[in-house]
Amino acid sequence: MIPAPADRVLVDCAVYDGVGDGVTTDRGIWIDRTGEIRAVGTSDDVLSEARGATVVDMAGAYVMPGLTNMHVHLGLGLPGGMAEAVQRANLAELVLLMADSARQTLHSGVTTVRLVGETRYADFALRKAIDAGAVDGPRIYTAGHALCCTGGHGWDADALEADGADGFRRAVRQQLRAGADLIKVCISGGIAGEHEQIDTPQLTDGEMAAVLEIAHDWGRKVTAHAGPADTIVRAVELGLDCVEHGYELTDDLTRVMAERGVWYVPTITVSRCEQFFIDSGVPGWMMDRALSAGPRHWESLQHALRNGVPIALGSDMPPHAPYDETTATVRELEFMVEAGMPVADALRAATVRPAEWLGAADRIGTIQAGRQADLIALRDDPTRGVSALRTLHLVMKAGRVYRDDTGLTAPRGRR
Known part of the structure; x- marks a missing residue:
């Protein structure tokens, strides 16, 4: 597990949020120190709200709920x-x-x-x-x-x-x-x-x-x-x-x-x-x-x-x-x-x-403000086929990273 900083913003995400049927590109996800999602929007909009947060460039990765x-x-x-x-x-x-x-x-x-x-x-x-x-x-x-x-x-x-x-x-x-x-x-x-x-x-x-x-x-x-x-x-x-x-x-x-x-x-x-x-x-x-x-x-x-x-x-x-x-x-x-x-x-x-x-839809299962930051990242678009899940390379639960095959979330000096 990689310790989480106080707040972080994931930018340049292609997000399947569990609500709609498709993927939205150029999304930002603000995750606060408690591991909760504070905001989801365009990368620029979220960055303007989350001043001082650590920025993680997801390089266009497909991000969906865990x-x-x-x-x-x-x-x-x-x-x-x-x-x-x-x-x-x-x-x-x-x-x-x-x-x-x-x-x-x-x-x-x-x-x-x-x-x-x-x-x-x-x-x-x-x-x-x-x-x-x-x-x-x-x-x-x-x-x-x-x-x-x-x-x-x-x-x-x-x-x-x-x-x-x-x-x-x-x-x-x-x-x-x-x-x-x-x-x-x-x-x-x-x-x-x-x-x-x-x-x-x-x-x-x-x-x-x-x-x-x-x-x-x-x-x-x-x-x-x-x-x-x-x-x-x-x-x-x-x-x-x-x-x-x-x-x-x-x-x-x-x-x-x-x-x-x-x-x-x-x-x-x-x-x-x-x-x-x-x-x-x-x-x-x-x-x-x-x-x-x-x-x-x-x-x-x-x-x-x-x-x-x-x-x-x-x-x-x-x-x-x-x-x-x-x-x-x-x-x-x-x-x-x-x-x-x-x-x-x-x-x-x-x-x-x-x-x-499970009676937990207000806490997990979607990428929305107020939900836990349980996220996975893929190379391929899951809405085009569930086999995209075979390209999983990052796992986050409650804002903490437990798997990061490509080093996206590593501090810049350690990449």
């Missing part, structure tokens, strides 16, 4: 060697493992993450350390432990087991007590559970209703790991806020989701990331299940796109993980566009739309 990844496990432990490493780690080792993933995530241009299942409450300690500036990492919103029934999806990884309505009420309250920003519940089977199938229903209506009741009473949203349409329909009718994966969505279901404002985080990469599974040493049964789910998963995404379901970016793979000569985060966006999402919508799905779901 990315938000809405489906992240910093302590990911897939079946096989990854799970064994996490399970063998003591709490200190686990936090260090997660801190390393957090640092790499931030360097990949992801300045905010939504954690949807960690273990031993290590995520809360890491969030506190990042907020205090002791550790480099993205801004964290976390669900704490995911919740599942006894033997349900994730029971042997990060999920907390419960049974019956009262059991799930208690489990929700335990996450709220720890400081959870949202609640994650597993309502069906999935790819990584050996003794289940994707379409295995795992919660009763009474259990789902209990989770939703307590979370909503406390002002928290609920997102659900879910595969089959019939299980998701029941949860949507009960008031679910968001669906993760949705491997088997239907046209009718996505129409209902759109009408009720239920969000979708497709994680389309997880059913087409064969090399990642090979490199991670996952067992054959998991790889076969994931890849065989791919065609139906793709149809689910297309149903959601066609019917106007609100969609946010989430990779499930580590945000920084190498994938087709880029990162899992960028590849997820490329897949979304390949499935039919307009480029402008894809960019919003990675910036302002997640901020809306």
